[in-house]
Amino acid sequence: MIVDAYSVCPCGSGKKMKFCCSADLIPEIDKIIRAMVGDQRKSALDQIDRLIAQKGPRAALLTCKIELHKLLHEGDAFRAAVLLFHEKYPDNPNSLVFLAELHAIDGDVASGVDLLQRAIEISDGITSEMRSLFGILGQMLFAEGHFAAARAHFVLFEGLASEQTRETDPDLLRRFQNSRQISPLFKKGLVLRPPRPNAEWRDDYLGVIELCRKAHWAQALERLVALAQRFADQFEIMHGIATICGWLGNDELSIAAWRRLPALPGIDHDDAIDAEAMAQLLEGFVDADAFEVIELSLEIDDLNNALERLKSQPRLRSVPVSEQEGDEGPPPRAVFLVADRVVADRAPPSGPQDTPNSIPILMTVISLFGKETDRPARVDFQLIRDANYSEQLAFLKEALGGVTNQVESPIGKIGFVGNLLRQHCFPVGELGAMSKDSIDHREFPWHQIRSQVLPHASSLLHGSTLAQASQDSALRLRAEAYLLNLSLFIDNLSWEISLNDLRREVGLEPLPVIPEEAVRGNDILLHDCARVPRFDLEQFSDSLLEQMLITASYQSMSATSVRCAKIILARPAMSDHSVAILAHQILSSRCDDDAEFKMHVFRAADGMAKKDHSPAQMLLEVLFESWQKQFRTSFSAILERLQRQHSREPGVKETLYQFLVEIGALQQNIAATPPAAQVADAAAGIGTAGVATGAAIWTPDSAASESATGKSKLWLPGMD
Numbered sequence: 001m002i003v004d005a006y007s008v009c010p011c012g013s014g015k016k017m018k019f020c021c022s023a024d025l026i027p028e029i030d031k032i033i034r035a036m037v038g039d040q041r042k043s044a045l046d047q048i049d050r051l052i053a054q055k056g057p058r059a060a061l062l063t064c065k066i067e068l069h070k071l072l073h074e075g076d077a078f079r080a081a082v083l084l085f086h087e088k089y090p091d092n093p094n095s096l097v098f099l100a101e102l103h104a105i106d107g108d109v110a111s112g113v114d115l116l117q118r119a120i121e122i123s124d125g126i127t128s129e130m131r132s133l134f135g136i137l138g139q140m141l142f143a144e145g146h147f148a149a150a151r152a153h154f155v156l157f158e159g160l161a162s163e164q165t166r167e168t169d170p171d172l173l174r175r176f177q178n179s180r181q182i183s184p185l186f187k188k189g190l191v192l193r194p195p196r197p198n199a200e201w202r203d204d205y206l207g208v209i210e211l212c213r214k215a216h217w218a219q220a221l222e223r224l225v226a227l228a229q230r231f232a233d234q235f236e237i238m239h240g241i242a243t244i245c246g247w248l249g250n251d252e253l254s255i256a257a258w259r260r261l262p263a264l265p266g267i268d269h270d271d272a273i274d275a276e277a278m279a280q281l282l283e284g285f286v287d288a289d290a291f292e293v294i295e296l297s298l299e300i301d302d303l304n305n306a307l308e309r310l311k312s313q314p315r316l317r318s319v320p321v322s323e324q325e326g327d328e329g330p331p332p333r334a335v336f337l338v339a340d341r342v343v344a345d346r347a348p349p350s351g352p353q354d355t356p357n358s359i360p361i362l363m364t365v366i367s368l369f370g371k372e373t374d375r376p377a378r379v380d381f382q383l384i385r386d387a388n389y390s391e392q393l394a395f396l397k398e399a400l401g402g403v404t405n406q407v408e409s410p411i412g413k414i415g416f417v418g419n420l421l422r423q424h425c426f427p428v429g430e431l432g433a434m435s436k437d438s439i440d441h442r443e444f445p446w447h448q449i450r451s452q453v454l455p456h457a458s459s460l461l462h463g464s465t466l467a468q469a470s471q472d473s474a475l476r477l478r479a480e481a482y483l484l485n486l487s488l489f490i491d492n493l494s495w496e497i498s499l500n501d502l503r504r505e506v507g508l509e510p511l512p513v514i515p516e517e518a519v520r521g522n523d524i525l526l527h528d529c530a531r532v533p534r535f536d537l538e539q540f541s542d543s544l545l546e547q548m549l550i551t552a553s554y555q556s557m558s559a560t561s562v563r564c565a566k567i568i569l570a571r572p573a574m575s576d577h578s579v580a581i582l583a584h585q586i587l588s589s590r591c592d593d594d595a596e597f598k599m600h601v602f603r604a605a606d607g608m609a610k611k612d613h614s615p616a617q618m619l620l621e622v623l624f625e626s627w628q629k630q631f632r633t634s635f636s637a638i639l640e641r642l643q644r645q646h647s648r649e650p651g652v653k654e655t656l657y658q659f660l661v662e663i664g665a666l667q668q669n670i671a672a673t674p675p676a677a678q679v680a681d682a683a684a685g686i687g688t689a690g691v692a693t694g695a696a697i698w699t700p701d702s703a704a705s706e707s708a709t710g711k712s713k714l715w716l717p718g719m720d
Contacts, residue, residue: 002037003030011059012094014124022060025051032064041068057084063094078102093123097133104133109140113149113249117218126215131160135172141249142176147186148246148254148282151176155189156215177554180492181421183281183485185274187555190243193236201231208240217247233264235271242278251282258282262477270511270531276481280460285485287415288460292385298397299405303370303377306400307334310368313399314342315360332367338381338396339363340388359447361423363392376404382411384419420452421489445495449505458482470506480508487533491559498559499533516540537563542571546579553586561586581607588622594631601626601638616646620655627663 009020010029017026028051035044045068052061062085069078082098089095100115116133120126138153154173161169177187192212195205204227211220221244228237242257258279262272300306310316316336339360366381379400383392397403414422454466461469461478469479483506487499500510514534532552537545537560549564565583568574581604588600601622605615619642626634639656646652 002033009060010063012063012092012097012123012127012129013059014093017060020060021058025055025058025060029060029064036064036068036071041072044068045072057088059085059089059092059094062088066098091122093119093127094129096122097127097129101133101136104137104140109137109144109146110249112137112140114218117216117248120215121219126156126160131157134160135169138172145284145287146249146251147176147182148190148243148251149249151186151189152217152247177556180556181286182556183285184488184491184555184557185278185281185485190246192240192243195236199234199236201227201234201237205236205240212244217244220244221248235261235264235267238264239275242275246278246282255279255282272477273480273484276477277484280478280481280485283460284415285460285482286418286421286489287413289416289456289458290413291416291419292410293412293414294383294385294389295409295411296381296383296393297407298379298400298403299376299407300379300400301377301402301404303333303368305402306377306379307368309401310334310336310366310399315339315395316399319365329372330370332369332380334368336366336368337362338366340392359444366396384414386419416456416458417486417489420448421493423448445490445493445497449497449502453486454505466506470508476508479506483508488557491533491557493558496559516544519544532557532560535560537567540567542574542577546574546577549579549582549586553582558590562590576607576610578607578611581611585618589625592629594629594633597626597629597631598634598637601634602641605641614646614649616642616649616652619646620652620659623656624659 003017003026005018005023005026006016009015009017009022011021013020017023017029022029028047032044032047035041035047045065048061048065048068052058052065055061062081066078066081066085069081079102082095082102085092086095086099096115096119100112100119103109103115104112112133116130116137119130123130134153135157138150138157141147141153142150151173154176157169158171158173176182192209195202199205204223208220208223208227211217211223221241224237224240224244228234228241231237238257238261242254242261245251245254245257258275261267261275311318316338319335319337321331321333321335340363341360364381364383366379369378369380371377379396381396383389397406457463457465460482461475464472464475464479466479466482469475469482472479480503483502484499487497487502490497503510511534513536514531515536516539519535519540532548535548537548540548545564545568549561549568552560552564565586568577568579568583569587574580584600584604584607588597588604591597591600601619605619608615608618619638623635623638623642626638642652642656647656
């Protein structure tokens with residue numbers, strides 16, 4: 001039998017079946033579970049319905065019934081069963097968990113979080129159903145922008161995973177940590193501060209920490225609020241209230257608590273900045289001062305005439321068309337990048353001629369579609385409805401000529417900072433990437449800061465600019481927090497601008513460097529992000545530097561990761577250490593030079609091989625990255641190494657084959673498994689031919705579209 005009298009009852013009570021609602025149903029429930037395991041779900045559901053008709057709606061039977069409706073995607077039946085379960089057993093943990101899931105499906109995530117907490121309070125522990133709900137609610141909280149709550153739910157979802165579920169579960173926490181749209185202040189994880197040794201409230205506070213470890217967040221918050229009423233102005237207590245409110249998705253209360261912290265007596269200035277920065281993030285730092293995003297479709301009479309006119313425009317550049325770009329229809333006839341000003345292909349040999357004020361910005365991407373059965377020829381694109389909207393739209397209409405109709409639809413909003421972060425310098429140079437012969441790409445970040453950020457009057461600063469707020473004692477802390485948040489976001493963009501650079505720009509004193517002795521002995525994960533970029537990394541010990549690199553990488557603090565990686569590789573004692581592999585991987589991801597990229601990738605691969613770890617998976621990942629970056633030498637060398645050294649490893653040929661099909665280097669084979677010879681030949685033809693023998697890689701201008709072996713050669717976008 002799969003279950004016996006001493007198995008835990010499915011109802012959620014935590015009791016053994018012999019002593020619970022299923023005591024007389026053990027053989028029947030065993031058959032039901034066997035049917036579920038054997039994918040005989042309809043049969044299992046029929047058995048449950050017969051038992052409910054005979055024995056009544058037992059909690060154990062309703063639990064199995066609801067799980068089956070979920071597996072069978074029977075939404076209406078799931079809803080009816082959940083409501084029946086809650087009506088019959090309102091204080092059953094499973095009843096509350098399923099009702100929480102139903103509320104979340106209906107878009108009421110806050111009620112879902114509250115019901116899950118109630119279920120945990122009356123349960124003896126975290127059940128598999130509760131763990132699953134942590135993952136579901138976390139994803140919904142993430143979608144709604146409650147990032148502190150989302151991460152807290154993801155941490156529990158991952159922390160409660162078994163060995164079996166860990167293999168099949170989505171890696172929600174890793175995706176969260178890798179997202180460049182999320183501030184490192186959220187990624188570091190909000191944790192309760194330890195109490196002071198002699199605090200009168202210490203024992204009560206430790207009890208709160210214990211509740212949090214068991215995921216009893218709502219109860220912990222109630223106790224902290226009661227403590228705050230007895231012991232006013234205690235930093236740890238107020239910090240805990242702000243933190244747990246964030247976990248529960250109650251951003252309004254969390255903001256209020258964070259904003260109370262800076263007013264507490266004796267608070268450290270860095271703690272005050274961090275508290276205000278958290279309040280601004282929860283308030284919507286990225287989405288503040290939002291602009292409408294408009295989707296436009298301009299209908300035209302003469303597509304060919306419009307195409308020729310666009311080709312002659314110095315503010316436009318044609319890019320290759322992907323067959324996947326059509327919206328449930330044929331792909332566009334042409335795609336153009338549009339700059340906000342005239343773009344020169346190449347500066348004179350004497351050096352860069354563009355100044356920060358003349359750097360072209362990518363304004364939009366337009367797609368030209370031919371006439372279809374039910375619609376005329378048209379041009380589709382998106383614009384931000386900001387101060388430049390009318391001028392940009394007028395320019396595109398003039399460039400097209402003969403626009404017969406205009407259809408526009410608001411599709412959402414984007415905040416001032418979000419809009420800033422999405423902007424890119426217009427690509428120049430022969431490969432369509434930033435050319436070192438034209439614009440000095442290091443000037444672009446300062447161009448954005450000086451032309452957009454500094455003149456901006458932000459609602460987060462009560463309508464003041466950063467310079468104005470920095471000189472106003474009532475707004476200075478808000479300005480410092482704003483600069484911290486901005487520095488953490490631009491760190492993800494690889495902009496070489498530090499927090500102190502920004503502070504100097506608006507007339508604030510730079511913050512002091514933090515020496516190793518102020519960090520040693522502490523958990524770096526607990527250090528606030530305001531401090532991390534100021535660490536004196538060059539003076540750190542090898543072990544502390546290694547810990548710092550791992551932490552910065554986990555929190556996606558790009559600039560700090562690069563600083564650590566460079567210092568590690570410059571130390572002979574660390575060059576053969578395991579952490580050097582991570583250092584090379586980090587630096588390769590930031591490379592804009594083909595030879596440097598290849599060097600870091602191969603040193604990381606060699607380091608992994610020395611440690612008896614196969615680098616095949618890493619090489620497959622960077623193969624795609626090298627193709628995206630248009631690094632021809634790296635692409636060919638990595639492809640050759642995969643074929644020569646790793647082609648016999650599980651999954652390598654299949655993954656490589658699928659990748660080559662996706663980029664158009666091979667034709668899709670109808671067989672489920674690609675022929676080994678075909679993968680080997682393709683890899684040899686693309687990799688070794690291009691590297692070892694110097695054979696030409698196929699381009700659209702080649703005389704023939706196939707090699708002597710009959711296999712397609714690879715053309716990299718931009719090589720024409």
